[in-house]
Amino acid sequence: MATALIDDLQTLSDGIQASGRLTAEAVTSATRALVDWSAEAFESTLEAEDAVKVLYAGTDELVESILVSHRVTEVQVRTILAALHINRSLERAAHNAARVAHLATPPPRRSLVDEAVIADALRAMGERAAEMVRTAVDTYERRDVNAARLLSALDEMVDRENEKLSDMILSIEVNDPELRRWSSRMLFAGRWLERIGDHAVNAAERTTYMMTGPQPPAGTNALVATPRNQR
Secondary structure (H helix, E strand, O other): OHHHHHHHHHHHHHHHHHHHHHHHHHHHHHHHHHHHOOHHHHHHHHHHHHHHHHHHHHHHHHHHHHHHHOOOOHHHHHHHHHHHHHHHHHHHHHHHHHHHHHOOOOOOHHHHHHHHHHHHHHHHHHHHHHHHHHHHHHHHHHOOOOHHHHHHHHHHHHHHHHHHHHHHHHOOOOOOHHHHHHHHHHHHHHHHHHHHHHHHHHHHHHHHHHHHOOOOOOOOOOOOOOOOOOO
């Protein structure tokens, strides 16, 4: 029975790592689809999201099976709960990547300067968001309790980049209906890329919880505390 539990926990860990790699690929492809208008990258994003969904469902089923079939220790309970939350964060990040890909559209050709600046900003945000997902997965794989702080710092950078992008877009002359529609889509794309960063931080924080146990802020409980936005 103990050997079976160890095997199940390893399968659980392997599934999280596979989902994380696919999610990072989805973010990278979504960014290419958005700024390069690549049909191939768009399809790659959706394929990666579909694969993450399959792994997400499988992880949920495995967690239920482990809890029903095995007597687990407190440490193992933390491992299982962390995997459950990380699984959710990765699924949401992959879904947001698909949202970004669906916003891809060529800009009005009359706005080449604005388009180039906005595209460069979105590319930088997408690359950083993908890096954050890869770091979160690496954090989980190596059981690194310190990486959450690094990801929080990167997340603040993504937040600031999104604020600058939003200010830039909102300052554009919007008398042109085509430019208005395109700018609105890019505004939402920046929002979803920012959310992907949030999910990466959530995943790293759950790894810290897995290794150290609840370390909630004063007056909260880590097991019930609301994570960063789960949209």
